[in-house]
Amino acid sequence: DVNIYLKVEDAKVIVIMENDAPNLSQENVEQIFNRFYMADRSRIGYGSGLSLSIAQSYMKKMDGTIYAKLENEKISIICEWDKRSE
Numbered sequence: 001d002v003n004i005y006l007k008v009e010d011a012k013v014i015v016i017m018e019n020d021a022p023n024l025s026q027e028n029v030e031q032i033f034n035r036f037y038m039a040d041r042s043r044i045g046y047g048s049g050l051s052l053s054i055a056q057s058y059m060k061k062m063d064g065t066i067y068a069k070l071e072n073e074k075i076s077i078i079c080e081w082d083k084r085s086e
Helices: 026-031 048-062
Strands: 002-008 012-022 064-070 074-082
Touching: 026 064, 048 064, 048 074
Parallel strands: none
Antiparallel strands: 002 012, 012 074, 064 074
């Protein structure tokens, strides 16, 4: 299951994507945006972890930030942008 939240807090717009990650460690989370990092070393194939690296690149181009957080065996990918006045 994936939970997606959209929030406005103070001067920020925040999108949070969250799902269960019972076997993920804090070390994995710290490396998750590295281009070729693979948390599960037993995986076979060409999994290169490019999607979060690409997401990070797009967020920079949109003047936003992206980061990951691990709490209670759930991983959250958080995207934040400054709220612009209309």
